[in-house]
Amino acid sequence: MEEFYRSQRQGHQAVIHIPREFKDEFFSLVDQVNLSLLEDKDNFYSYFLMQMSREIRFDITSPTGVNFQGAHYVIHFNPMLFLNLNLQQMASTIKHEILHILSGHLWRAKALQGRYSTLAINMAMNIVVNTYLDYLPPYSVTLEWVNVHYALKLLPFKPFEYYVEEIQAALDLLAADEAAEDQRDGDEANESDKSKDAEKPKEPDQNNDESQIKTAYDPERTHDLWQESSAADEQTLQEFTEKFIAHAQKGSLPGYLENMLSSLRNSQGELPWNLYLKRLMGTVPSDIKKTVTRRNRRQPERLDLRGQLRSHQAKILVALDISGSISDQEFNQAIKEVLAIVKNYNHEITIVECDSEIRRIYKVKTVRDVRERLKIRGGTRFTPVFEYANEHKINLLIYFTDGQGEEKLQTIPRGYKTLWVLSGRGKELSLAKPYGAVKKLKQMEVNDDTLKMSDVKTEGFSMQDQERFYM
Structure with missing residues (x-):
């Protein structure tokens, strides 16, 4: 028995036949990865994964991807990329997707679309979640890679909007420098496009443009699946996320997860006022x-x-x-x-x-x-x-x-x-x-210097307590 996988691109559909035996065997491997998570101190990820639907997608440019369909989060796997990883790297890619959900990236990224490039947004989000992970695939976007590649001095553990702002500025500067160099040297416009593509942290693209089977990582398209999510407002997504979290908490959590979950519960998913001001x-x-x-x-x-x-x-x-x-x-x-x-x-x-x-x-x-x-x-x-x-x-x-x-x-x-x-x-x-x-504004402790009548005594001393007086 075979299942049919359909993907649509550029106005036409490609049909990929997935044998039932392959699908069963592949998800059996995913179960083994999940078992390793369950036995690990980070078993929160295992319980979270158990609540997610699973799909195979050959047209995604990362080992895993996630989106929201109906009333569930769905995790998608590209076997062409996923099967090239070792067990620990497989576990990290699953954690990677769950951390995107816990960070509210699926709705926070929407607020920045149009103002910033897809590449800047994707790299910023990946910096945030990869900071907490070990055993990453070799092509992963990390804070260290971005700092070296774009000559930046980004700090760790910052909001993803901070990284977007800084990375976009670096990309704009790079584009301006390339345009100026092309103008001086009289290069053709397509040479500029090639140099821009070279700046992306990806493996050489081995895919034909019309191919629906992706075998190379592409950071600019790694979150394309999010566009296929069911229409849901920010509050709805947060409510579903909190339900998933409640069923996944079976014991103590690592400190970074505790802080992340606390931030998710206390936030309204809004861009902070100062970062919003930067956009303005x-x-x-x-x-x-x-x-x-x-x-x-x-x-x-x-x-x-x-x-x-x-x-x-x-x-x-x-x-x-x-x-x-x-x-x-x-x-x-x-x-x-x-x-x-x-x-x-x-x-x-x-x-x-x-x-x-x-x-x-x-x-x-x-x-x-x-x-x-x-x-x-x-x-x-x-x-x-x-x-x-x-x-x-x-x-x-x-x-x-x-x-x-x-x-x-x-x-x-x-x-x-x-x-x-x-x-x-x-x-x-x-x-x-x-x-x-x-x-x-963020809530802060303040010293209330407002004078109230209840603070004033009806009797006291003046002139350094030398003379008694009455009110």
Whole structure:
């Protein structure tokens, strides 16, 4: 008896016959690998794998792959790659896929699509999960490999969004250098494409373009299976993941798994506000200036025409709700992160302190320019800040608040993006329509310096306890 495996590519289907005997024997091997996991201290992976459906796919460019189908996670195996591994490497590839699930990569990657290249996203995710694994296949993307290959100094145990940002910058720089070299040397465009392909950490491609049987690893396509996942929102995926986790926990877990599971339970799967701000900075329009050091792109043969460079100067407004809802510690830490993010763009930054009205406006370039916050404690209205932003034609507004103000803005933002950053103690934004993304600051311990009447004694001493007085 034979089973039929169908894969679709470029508008046509290829049918691969999989004998039942082969499938049974192959999954018997997978069971042996799973047994080794069950007997290992990391038996969590074994119990997690037992809940997953299994499929054979010859068209994936990695030994294993995973996606979400129906109400189950499905793990897929490419025998052409999987069978070339030893038992320990096989176990690591299974762990690799489960760690992608536990890290929330299946939904976190969607937030970055379109802004970053598939190669950067895939390598960043693989760096994160491979950091925790031993006995990796020789072609695996690791932190050490990326640092050496792209001349980076990436730090371990960072969020995958951090790695995406840094890797994409390296890829863009590499592409720019290659384009400049091609222009100087007069190389053909296809030579540039070949050099880019050479930068990918993969084995020489032995596959015909039309072939549905993949025998070589390709990091740019290693997560293509995720596009075939059933339509499910982030919350649904998290709920199913937590159910899988609950059934897989049969004993003590390694420390890194405990931390990963804790982060998954406590997160909403959202991009942190500071990383989201980095994404926004890439969309902020910047001024153009002429330069004689670069040829005009449209007419490069015209030496009399000057090229253009982006001067990266735009108006960024940082609004601070001073009504008492955000602590000095929270804001000081947040403004440091804002300045660190925008420093590479050399943008103009203006701080506006506001409660029910704007109280103070000043510009900053470094942390030393940030002034001590005014101690006025009035109500909160968001509209005055938006009126100021519209009048001064800013490019980006970052509003720090606890979220409690009007339910409707009296002035609608025009021509700029808005990022709301709620205090760690703030629950939600009062506006029914925020006209921008709403993120939260990380909860932090704060020293509440607000004076309450219950803190004041009805009697005490003044002038260094020399004179007794009564209230």
